[in-house]
């Protein structure tokens with residue numbers, strides 16, 4: 001009888017990429033994908049630990065899944081990702097949810113297939129969370145969710161230890177794949193009809209800094225640009241401290257490099273940036289963003305911003321708004337600071353009250369939305385290059401795609417997924433452009 005799997009993926013693109021590997025492993029074992037929880041014989045949850053509210057949501061979901069399993073006892077439940085990479089949480093979940101067959105980490109996907117055999121053949125429960133070894137397993141199968149664009153991991157982990165961030169504690173030291181192995185993977189994707197790749201890492205632009213060879217991110221990009229069938233290259237996330245002028249110039253000069261740079265600001269206050277251990281100050285960030293605006297005027301700049309970091313005063317928050325007002329980000333992900341056990345900032349004094357964080361967050365969102373709308377409005381009447389992704393989620397008469405500068409575009413017409421077309425923008429809302 002056919003067996004079905006479903007994956008619940010939370011958090012960032014790294015988790016989406018891990019889920020694609022898990023899907024590849026499961027399909028190799030004969031499972032088929034189902035998009036309904038109730039028809040699944042196996043459900044894995046890939047978790048995010050970056051903020052407390054993500055964790056709470058996941059605990060709620062686990063309760064639901066265990067209930068579902070009561071009516072379907074043969075169902076296999078598993079949980080992996082950044083939450084379970086923390087020992088105490090992994091143990092707590094294992095004990096609190098006896099219906100959970102396997103608890104695994106982020107660094108042992110290569111053992112998942114074998115673990116599943118043990119669960120099925122020996123009816124055992126498994127707790128298999130590894131310490132991060134630094135090994136890279138880049139020959140695991142992958143099932144991409146789409147057939148025209150794919151995520152490709154280029155480096156794993158992070159060495160930066162921003163004081164609010166759990167990532168270095170759960171994903172370990174930064175380690176880069178080799179250019180050769182990445183190029184082979186992208187060439188294989190190209191041979192299978194893929195036209196766009198998004199290169200992923202917690203810190204893509206420090207690619208190669210952990211290697212003895214004279215390798216770096218720009219070199220990797222130049223290698224990938226050579227692959228003819230790949231028409232578009234994106235990357236995320238970049239750290240401002242590792243953003244070289246050479247990289248910005250490459251984005252400017254190479255047609256295949258999408259004109260979009262995601263450059264997390266986190267805070268506009270130099271005092272807070274220092275406490276965050278970001279290794280740049282307001283001036284340095286502004287100069288970088290000004291340089292991008294000057295060299296690539298058609299590029300979008302997007303960002304991540306945290307409000308309410310410990311010790312953030314109203315004056316510090318106004319510095320953040322000042323940077324937003326100058327750079328006029330085309331889009332921004334905004335967050336209220338969330339205390340993460342084990343990180344340095346969790347022990348800092350002067351934690352900001354929840355009410356204050358909320359109030360600053362709402363003000364920031366208002367400001368960011370205003371610039372997002374201005375950015376979309378500025379595209380009215382312009383010609384843009386769009387790759388067709390499929391039908392819009394809300395209306396299947398309408399097609400949806402991404403412009404070169406990563407804006408969501410809706411349009412009508414007789415196009416195939418993966419076509420790259422030129423459209424003229426005739427209408428906009430804060431979140432969508434309409435093209436014809």
Ligand code: 5AD
Pocket residue numbers: 012050051164165166264266304305306335336337338339340
């Ligand atoms: N609290 C709030 N936001 C956080 N981020 C990371 N850690 C925290 C935290 N403890 C945000 C940062 C990062 C994004 C992925 O999540 O802005 O860039």
Ligand code: SF4
Pocket residue numbers: 158159160161162165166167168202203239
């Ligand atoms: Fe976290 Fe900073 Fe590393 Fe990004 S660069 S993953 S925010 S520690």
